[in-house]
Amino acid sequence: MKILGKASTVALYVLTFLFFLSCRPTPQERERVIIDDLGHRIKIKRDVKRVVSLVPTNSEHVCILDCDRLYGGTRYDHFPEELVKRVKEGKIKIIGGGFDPNLEMIIEIEPDLILANGPSQQRVVLPLKRMGYPILSLYPKNIERLKRDFLLLGEILGRKAKAIKIVKEVESRLKEIQKKTRPKKRIRVYLQTWPNPMITVGKGSFPHSLITLAGGINVFGDMLFDSGKVGIEWIIKRNPQVLIFTDHQAEFVKKIVKRPEWRQIAGVKNNHICFINETFLRRRIQFIDGLEKIYECLFLRYADNKTL
Amino acid sequence: MTRLTQGWLIVLFFLLVSFTLALSTGPVKLSFLSMSPTDRVILFNLRLPRALSSFFVGGGLALAGAIFQGLFRNPLADSYLLGISSGASLGAAVALVLGFTSPIAVFTGVSFFSFLGSLGALALVFYFGSQNGAISTFRLLLSGLGVGLFISSFVAILMIMAEEELKALIFFFLGGFSSSSWETTLLALVFVPVGVLIALYYSRELNVLLLGEETAKSSGVNTKSIQAIYAVLAAFLTSVSVSVAGLIGFVGLIVPHMIRMIFGADHRVLFPLTFLVGGTFLILCDTIAKVIIAPSELPVGVVTSICGVPFFLYLLKKEKGEYGL
Numbered sequence: 213m214k215i216l217g218k219a220s221t222v223a224l225y226v227l228t229f230l231f232f233l234s235c236r237p238t239p240q241e242r243e244r245v246i247i248d249d250l251g252h253r254i255k256i257k258r259d260v261k262r263v264v265s266l267v268p269t270n271s272e273h274v275c276i277l278d279c280d281r282l283y284g285g286t287r288y289d290h291f292p293e294e295l296v297k298r299v300k301e302g303k304i305k306i307i308g309g310g311f312d313p314n315l316e317m318i319i320e321i322e323p324d325l326i327l328a329n330g331p332s333q334q335r336v337v338l339p340l341k342r343m344g345y346p347i348l349s350l351y352p353k354n355i356e357r358l359k360r361d362f363l364l365l366g367e368i369l370g371r372k373a374k375a376i377k378i379v380k381e382v383e384s385r386l387k388e389i390q391k392k393t394r395p396k397k398r399i400r401v402y403l404q405t406w407p408n409p410m411i412t413v414g415k416g417s418f419p420h421s422l423i424t425l426a427g428g429i430n431v432f433g434d435m436l437f438d439s440g441k442v443g444i445e446w447i448i449k450r451n452p453q454v455l456i457f458t459d460h461q462a463e464f465v466k467k468i469v470k471r472p473e474w475r476q477i478a479g480v481k482n483n484h485i486c487f488i489n490e491t492f493l494r495r496r497i498q499f500i501d502g503l504e505k506i507y508e509c510l511f512l513r514y515a516d517n518k519t520l
Numbered sequence: 521m522t523r524l525t526q527g528w529l530i531v532l533f534f535l536l537v538s539f540t541l542a543l544s545t546g547p548v549k550l551s552f553l554s555m556s557p558t559d560r561v562i563l564f565n566l567r568l569p570r571a572l573s574s575f576f577v578g579g580g581l582a583l584a585g586a587i588f589q590g591l592f593r594n595p596l597a598d599s600y601l602l603g604i605s606s607g608a609s610l611g612a613a614v615a616l617v618l619g620f621t622s623p624i625a626v627f628t629g630v631s632f633f634s635f636l637g638s639l640g641a642l643a644l645v646f647y648f649g650s651q652n653g654a655i656s657t658f659r660l661l662l663s664g665l666g667v668g669l670f671i672s673s674f675v676a677i678l679m680i681m682a683e684e685e686l687k688a689l690i691f692f693f694l695g696g697f698s699s700s701s702w703e704t705t706l707l708a709l710v711f712v713p714v715g716v717l718i719a720l721y722y723s724r725e726l727n728v729l730l731l732g733e734e735t736a737k738s739s740g741v742n743t744k745s746i747q748a749i750y751a752v753l754a755a756f757l758t759s760v761s762v763s764v765a766g767l768i769g770f771v772g773l774i775v776p777h778m779i780r781m782i783f784g785a786d787h788r789v790l791f792p793l794t795f796l797v798g799g800t801f802l803i804l805c806d807t808i809a810k811v812i813i814a815p816s817e818l819p820v821g822v823v824t825s826i827c828g829v830p831f832f833l834y835l836l837k838k839e840k841g842e843y844g845l
Contacts, residue, residue: 408688440813440816441696443547443817490684
């Protein structure tokens with residue numbers, strides 16, 4: 213009886229030990245392997261706590277999901293307000309810009325994830341990569357990829373449910389817009405992002421997708437580059453019904469609407485001109501805000517020049 | 521017909537052809553016989569000022585290059601010598617990045633401040649390049665180098681501060697006429713012809729000067745004042761061009777050499793021909809820039825190099841005689 217008791221105690225110990233052993237995460241489980249938008253295989257901790265972002269949109273995404281985990285951002289980060297507040301309070305450090313980050317500051321933060329964007333940043337992050345920091349490049353080419361990247365970020369930050377909720381909301385608002393635009397005739401749109409020289413957006417660009425989804429046709433949608441310089445004569449030829457300018461161009465627009473060459477354009481003649489803040493055109497998960505504004509400009513209130 | 525007369529005829533012929541081409545090429549097909557109001561606007565408000573702009577800017581840059589090469593007796597001298605491009609770049613960068621606008625309504629911030637910047641740089645270059653009121657070309661060259669490098673570092677600082685303005689700044693560096701209107705053309709239209717006349721007026725003296733300063737002095741040429749007049753003139757022509765069209769490389773360097781290879785180094789011939797060929801060349805390049813990647817436009821500086829360099833190299837290889845300034 214005594215022996216049996218002892219044996220059972222030992223067995224209990226062994227079992228308990230085995231139980232804990234099985235519970236202790238194996239190396240594979242403490243890390244996950246991800247293939248990012250550039251096709252790089254990277255290993256990331258299961259519970260990422262300290263993130264440094266080298267891209268404003270990535271900073272914004274992290275902050276939306278869990279601002280506590282963002283420790284370093286760029287000097288160009290202006291969204292959301294929470295982020296700006298935290299920068300002021302010193303909780304988020306400005307590590308420089310996307311092409312001139314201060315590597316020492318980044319190392320001091322001891323991040324367990326660094327977010328970069330496309331090929332252009334790879335050279336800057338190379339030293340960090342060599343030192344073994346996990347660098348995740350999020351470089352979504354279209355809205356589908358953007359949503360996927362946002363969900364991935366949610367998963368990495370342990371905020372999967374929140375990410376799914378946000379993406380669902382974006383999708384339903386997008387569906388709403390598409391339902392409204394489907395019966396409508398598409399409108400020819402010219403979007404100018406810079407006045408002098410005049411720069412507009414082309415096929416591969418994000419604003420081009422926004423215009424298309426909002427029920428418009430980008431009149432320079434055949435331009436091969438993301439953005440390029442155009443002459444006024446081409447704009448006359450393409451004859452857009454609506455002209456959208458980023459909102460720092462008010463002076464420029466005031467001048468051109470009186471000019472005879474611009475008066476040849478339908479949108480100028482009908483004064484169907486809108487202004488939009490450049491941040492609404494960025495590759496961010498809240499792109500739906502910008503999309504709705506463009507829709508509003510195309511189809512709703514356009515009695516006079518509107519800042520969206 | 522002498523070779524020179526033939527040359528003049530060929531140059532004028534090409535000028536006529538390129539001008540016609542510039543006026544008739546573009547996305548909108550104009551019916552010249554029965555013009556609609558839109559056609560008229562396109563021709564008179566867009567294509568005509570653009571063609572004139574590119575003609576006077578090209579001519580001005582080429583002439584400035586010819587003057588600098590003669591003055592400094594240096595085949596590598598071009599119109600952007602003497603820190604002009606750096607000064608202009610700084611002005612453009614200040615206007616773009618810090619958002620300064622022009623106090624004079626007809627100019628854009630970029631063209632006003634690049635003009636101001638280039639004149640400011642020139643003042644510095646001439647200050648450091650002169651000794652006791654006398655300008656020595658050698659000193660001027662080194663002073664231009666120093667001031668230019670110094671200013672460029674501030675341009676770099678502004679470029680780092682720039683966000684979306686960077687692309688506009690790059691377009692300024694590469695030059696172009698896509699936003700030409702009568703207002704932007706005005707500056708070139710007024711100042712470049714005056715510059716050409718001044719350059720022609722003193723060209724005999726410059727010829728004498730090139731024989732050596734001693735010879736020039738003994739034949740009664742005031743060498744110092746001739747040097748000063750030409751240096752200021754060429755610099756001013758460049759400043760005007762830059763503020764109209766941004767930085768357009770190559771024209772000021774190569775066109776004078778082409779003319780010299782074909783017609784020799786007499787400045788009385790070199791100056792007018794260089795001016796005309798420079799203008800014609802830039803009209804052609806701008807027309808190409810306008811259509812080659814339509815609906816977008818190439819910066820004209822890219823076209824000047826791609827089209828001009830091969831021809832220049834061909835001439836260089838073909839020219840058998842002793843070539844020099």
